[in-house]
Amino acid sequence: MESVFVPHKSRKANVSKMERAVRIVVLLAVFLSSEINCQEAILHVSHGNTEREYCIVHNHSWTPLSQTLDAALQYPLVNMTSTVLCNSSGVTPDVVKGKALVVMRGDCDFSQKALVAQSLGATTLLIASNRTLITPSANDSEYAKIHIPLALMRYRDFLEVQVSGEGVQVKLYAPPHSKLDPSIAVMLLIAVVTVALGGFWSGACERDRLKSGVAGGGRGESKAESGELFLYSPLKVVVFVALMCGMLVLMYFFYNVLVYVIIAIFCLASASALFSCLDAVMDLIGCGTGSFSVRNWNLSVRSLILAAVCISIAVVWGVNRNEDRWIWILQDLLGIAFCLNFMKTISLSNFKICVILLSLLLVYDVFFVFITPFFTKNGVSIMVQVALGPDASGEKTQGNMVEVPAEPQTPSEKLPVVMRVPRFSSWAQNLCGMQFSILGYGDIIVPGLLVAYCSRFDVWINSSKKIYFISCCIAYLLGIIATFAVMLLSGMGQPALLYLVPFTLITSAVVAGCRGEMRQFWAGTTYEVRGPERVLDSSREPLLPEGRTDCSVEGDKC
Structure with missing residues (x-):
């Protein structure tokens, strides 16, 4: 009986063809499973x-x-x-x-x-x-x-x-229509770019503060920017999360009253944040200020113009906030500015605080999304009820069941706490009502605070490759992709922090461990906070420039 010999190259070719066939079948399965029949x-x-x-x-x-x-x-x-x-x-x-x-x-x-x-x-x-x-x-x-x-x-x-x-x-x-709607890609782009820009901005501000400290006499002192808040105490973090829980519960029970308070606060905060962002861009491109004086008041032409533009945008959004067709553009613009300014303003002092804060918020997110439906009357989670509004029943129906109003209804007030992008492939959106993909501001800000810390740590160790910042941004990208993938496969909204927190925390810890810098990364900044000033804490081991093993302590450059 003759045996058949298959040459090594031929076997490799067959394996390669088989792999390609498997990939094609998988892609077809994914594509076909993504096509759903709407009701x-x-x-x-x-x-x-x-x-x-x-x-x-x-x-x-x-x-x-x-x-x-x-x-x-x-x-x-x-x-x-x-x-x-x-x-x-x-x-x-x-x-x-x-x-x-x-x-x-x-x-x-x-x-x-x-x-x-x-x-x-x-x-x-x-x-x-x-x-x-x-x-x-x-x-x-x-x-x-x-x-x-x-x-x-x-x-x-x-x-x-x-x-x-x-x-x-x-x-x-x-x-x-396809589950893989282009709006998901737009939402992913908004989230990743906002997190990356916020982290980069925080690192740039830290670099400027350190330079100004050296220029001021080499004693390591540097004034904190106005309104900046440092979270350096675990107790403050616990109190902060407890206040968030209390506020969410209050919003659930007193939504119809508190929603207008939140809208007013958002208009003020987002206008201020947008001004801060645009002012930083103007500084970056070298745009002049053109100052003038009125009754001993020194005023900047640039600041006045920017303030007028930002206030106008916030007012237009406030007046037309329930107009679904186009107002989402302004809401996302103000939301991006709000998130960027928040990430630049709130500073976590070390990785320990990052772990405590992100872990508590992970539990907070999962509890209010998955656990609270067992306690609410209508079986809807408190998080979804507050995010979408008590009257948004059409978006909260389970499975493939839908509800479409038979008559024009007065738009229900919604909290401006989410990014909104209309579903571009929703062929019936002009007939049955617009459908949106949404992502909460917290899903950008919370991991963004860790990204900002990593960016500042790169500055402290003088890392030219920005290894911590880039690694954390990549981890955030993978986490948000995992969130959308699970959402599409399950057909249910997901608490994004359930995926984002492990991805970003574990990645940051692994990078610090592999580089042998976990001790410094865990302890964080060499500066302690005393009122509005950040003073060099000589009791801690100074952070060293990348590649250096020695450093003088009293103000000299390493």
Whole structure:
């Protein structure tokens, strides 16, 4: 019996081909799994040369619709809104046979209406509703009996369709949209760039303070910038987190009152933060100030112009905050400035404080997202309820169930505590309402404080490669990608700190351990805080420039 010898190169080629095939299969699986069927659909109405589209809600697992307009069948529309169609009495089969039938909602189940319409020969059932449109469902025994499409539409939309008169033709279709919406990439970019810029800014400020300290006589003294806050005590960190918990609980119970307080505070804080950011940019590009005096007051033309611009942006946002179409741009702009200024202003003095703060906030995030639903009346977490507002029920429904208002509603007030980017692939967003991808400011600021500490530590050890800062930024990027991946796979919102905190803390600790600098990294700055001043603490071991092993203590350069 002859044996077959496969040359080494041939075997390698076969393995390579197999690997490529496996990768292709995996990519196809990911792509196909990312295509989901929405419960919102489109009612395409045509009358002569006039075409319009309206939002409808259906149940894809019960009565699936075509995914494209071209593939959808067209039927004449029959107005039967004078009845709720709980039985066939008073309805002539010849009138509805082969047509799309519109009836009113009420008095009986959706499945009963569908069975009656089906028995009369109707090809499609549309249920006009004056109440919130919900995903239609039925008992398990009823699902197999219904063979015609069933959907709910707004009654006000039907009245608009009815104006067209006789001869109206309709099509129902529900294009799938991808879970991998481009808005996720935009949100990821916003988060990573904000964290990186905030950390870089904090490091640059620290470098300027150290230079000014040396220039001031080499005694290591440097004034803290106005409004800067140093967290150097574990007790302060615990109190800070406890206050956050108390504030969140108060927002849950007194949302309708406190929301306006938070909005006012946000307008003031974000305008100030935006001014600080733009002023720093102007300094960076070397833009002059153009000072002048008025009654012994020395005023800067640049500062006045920037202040006017920042206040105007905050006021425009405050006035139009509930306009979904475009106001999210201003909210994200103000939010980015707020996060950047926060990361530059709040300084964590050492890695020990970073570990305590981030760990406590991780527990805080997980508790208020995953545990509190067991205690709330509606089963919604306190974090989600506060972030989205008590009236945002459409975004809090579980699974594939959706709710669409039947009538225009007064916009509910929402806390300005999240970045918002509209879902670009949401084909029905102009019909059923805009859908957004959101990310809380805390998911940027909290890991950003650690990134800022790493940036300052690079300055203290004179690291030209900025190894701690870059490593922590990469860890944040991987953490936020993991957050979005789990969210897409589970179909549920995630507490981002559950992934971001381990990624950033572990990475920073590993870098410090590998470089043999854990002792310095854990202890942090060689400066202690005394009031507004940062004074050299000679009791601690000085931090050394990268690559040096000796250093004088009293103000001389290493």
